[in-house]
Amino acid sequence: MNSSPATVTSLTERSGGEPSYRSPPANIEIEIALLGAILVNNRAYEKVSEFLLPEHFADGVHGRIFEACGKLIERGQQATPATLRRYFENDADLADVGGARYLAEMAASAFNIIDAEDYGRTLYDLHLRRSLIELGEDVVNEAYGADLDINAVQQIEKAEHRLFELASTGQIEGGFQAFDRTLVKALQMAESAFRREGMLTGVTTGLEGLDKLLGGLQRSDLLILAGRPGMGKTALATNIAFNAARASFEELAENGTRTRVDGHVVALFSLEMSAEQLVLRILAEHSGVSSDRVRRGAITNDEFQKVFVASQEISKSRIFIDDTPALSVSALRTRCRRLLRTQGRLDMIVVDYIQLMRGSPNGRPENRVQEISEITRGLKGLAKELDVPVLALSQLSRAVEQREDKRPQLSDLRESGSIEQDADVVMFVYREEYYLGRKEPAEGTAEHAEWQAEMDKVHNMAEVIVAKQRHGPTDKVRLLFEAELTRFGNLAPTGMGGDVPF
Structure with a gap:
C-alpha cells in the first residue's frame, strides 16, 4: 500500500511543518x-x-x-x-x-x-508547575485505573491532600517580620479586647470562668478537650459552639471602624453522633426540655410549645454540622475552606473526636500513635492556615480509673505525646458526681448518710481543668452541669481556694 507517505505528509502539514510536543516547563x-x-x-x-x-x-x-x-x-x-x-x-x-x-x-x-x-523564585515557580503536571497525570491515571480498594471519593481526597501539600511547600513569602509592624498588630488586638464586652481577645465560650482564664478561644490555637466517657465532653463542646454562634460582638477593621456582628460562624464535625442528635441537644439546652423526652415524644403541650419557640429562636444560628464518619484531615480542611468561601467567614472549628479521624489517604503510618500525630499536626496546621481556633475532643486512657483521685492528667491522654505537644491548650472535663454515684452504700446505713451528704455537695457540679495553656496560667474552672439537659452553665462565685469560681 502507498498510503503511508500521504499520511506522514498530512500529519506534518497539520502540525505546521514540524511535529510539535509539550515538554515540562524549565529554564x-x-x-x-x-x-x-x-x-x-x-x-x-x-x-x-x-x-x-x-x-x-x-x-x-x-x-x-x-x-x-x-x-x-x-x-x-x-x-x-x-x-x-x-x-x-x-x-x-x-x-x-x-x-x-x-x-x-x-x-x-x-x-x-x-x-x-x-532567578531563584523563577526556578521555584517552574518546579511547582512541573509538580502540578506530575500530580495531574497521576490523578488521570488513577482515575482510569481499576483499583477496587480505592473508590472515587478516596481518590479525590488523595488528590486534595497532595495538592494541599504542594501548596504548603509553595509558601515562600514567610520569614522575618519587622518588630514595629508586629507590635502594631498586637496593640490592635489588645485594644479590641479592651473595648470588647468581657475583654476577650478570642471567641467566647459563653462560660464566664473559662473565658476569664483563657481570654476566649484564641485564633490559630489548637485546643484539646478530653474526658472519660460520661463526663460530658461532647455536651460541653456543643454548648461552647452554640454559645459562640449566638454571641454578638464588635469587630475592629483595619481602618479603625467598628461593626457589630451577630454570631460567630462555627463548623462542627461530629464523627460519632448524628447531626440530628446534636441539634436535639442544643434544642434541649435552649428550651429546658430533656432531649431524650423530645426524641421519644414524651412531652406535654406546654413543653412542645417551648421546644417550638426555642427552635425559632436558634434557627438562624450559623452552626454548620458535618456528621460524616472517619473523616481525614485533608477532607476536613477541604470542607472548611468551602464553608469559608460560601459564608465569607469562619470563626471556629469543633471536631468530635480525634480518635475517630483517619490519617491522609495516601499515608501509611506504622502504628496508631503515628497516625494520631499526623492528625494533630494537621489540625494545628489548619488552625494556623485559616486563623481560627480548632477545638478538638479526645479520649482518655483507662489509667484514670485505676487511681483514687480520678481527676485527669496530661499523661492520661490516649496517644498523649503528640496531642500534648501540638496543642496550645489542653482541658479536661471532670464530674465527681459521676464517680461518687457509683459508690452508693446500702440504704439506711451511716455510710449511706455520709455518701448522701457528699453527693449533695457535688450535685450538678463539674470542673474544667486547664492542664496546659501556652499563653497563660493553668487552673480549674467550676461549672454547673444539668445532666437531663446536657447543659453546662456558670456557677455563682463561692470564693473557694484558687479555682476560677464561675
Whole structure:
C-alpha cells in the first residue's frame, strides 16, 4: 500500500511543518545564571537558600552543584569552581557536560548577584508547575485505573491532600517580620479586647470562668478537650459552639471602624453522633426540655410549645454540622475552606473526636500513635492556615480509673505525646458526681448518710481543668452541669481556694 507517505505528509502539514510536543516547563539558562552568581559571590546563596532546594532544579546535575555549594557555605567555606572541583572529579554526569571546566564557564557567565533572588523564585515557580503536571497525570491515571480498594471519593481526597501539600511547600513569602509592624498588630488586638464586652481577645465560650482564664478561644490555637466517657465532653463542646454562634460582638477593621456582628460562624464535625442528635441537644439546652423526652415524644403541650419557640429562636444560628464518619484531615480542611468561601467567614472549628479521624489517604503510618500525630499536626496546621481556633475532643486512657483521685492528667491522654505537644491548650472535663454515684452504700446505713451528704455537695457540679495553656496560667474552672439537659452553665462565685469560681 502507498498510503503511508500521504499520511506522514498530512500529519506534518497539520502540525505546521514540524511535529510539535509539550515538554515540562524549565529554564536551564536561569539555572546556570543562578549557579554562576553563587560561585562568584556566595552571598547569592543566602538570598535563595530559604526556599530553593536541589530537587527544584530541572537539570539533576545543576541540583547536585547547588547542594554541594550549600554544604561548603554552611561549613563556613568558600564555594568556587576550584573548591568544588574535587567533589566532581569522578562524577560521570558532570564529565558529560564538561567537568570542572563547566563550573568555570558557569562562573564566567554569571550575572549580577542582585538578580539571584528573582532567578531563584523563577526556578521555584517552574518546579511547582512541573509538580502540578506530575500530580495531574497521576490523578488521570488513577482515575482510569481499576483499583477496587480505592473508590472515587478516596481518590479525590488523595488528590486534595497532595495538592494541599504542594501548596504548603509553595509558601515562600514567610520569614522575618519587622518588630514595629508586629507590635502594631498586637496593640490592635489588645485594644479590641479592651473595648470588647468581657475583654476577650478570642471567641467566647459563653462560660464566664473559662473565658476569664483563657481570654476566649484564641485564633490559630489548637485546643484539646478530653474526658472519660460520661463526663460530658461532647455536651460541653456543643454548648461552647452554640454559645459562640449566638454571641454578638464588635469587630475592629483595619481602618479603625467598628461593626457589630451577630454570631460567630462555627463548623462542627461530629464523627460519632448524628447531626440530628446534636441539634436535639442544643434544642434541649435552649428550651429546658430533656432531649431524650423530645426524641421519644414524651412531652406535654406546654413543653412542645417551648421546644417550638426555642427552635425559632436558634434557627438562624450559623452552626454548620458535618456528621460524616472517619473523616481525614485533608477532607476536613477541604470542607472548611468551602464553608469559608460560601459564608465569607469562619470563626471556629469543633471536631468530635480525634480518635475517630483517619490519617491522609495516601499515608501509611506504622502504628496508631503515628497516625494520631499526623492528625494533630494537621489540625494545628489548619488552625494556623485559616486563623481560627480548632477545638478538638479526645479520649482518655483507662489509667484514670485505676487511681483514687480520678481527676485527669496530661499523661492520661490516649496517644498523649503528640496531642500534648501540638496543642496550645489542653482541658479536661471532670464530674465527681459521676464517680461518687457509683459508690452508693446500702440504704439506711451511716455510710449511706455520709455518701448522701457528699453527693449533695457535688450535685450538678463539674470542673474544667486547664492542664496546659501556652499563653497563660493553668487552673480549674467550676461549672454547673444539668445532666437531663446536657447543659453546662456558670456557677455563682463561692470564693473557694484558687479555682476560677464561675
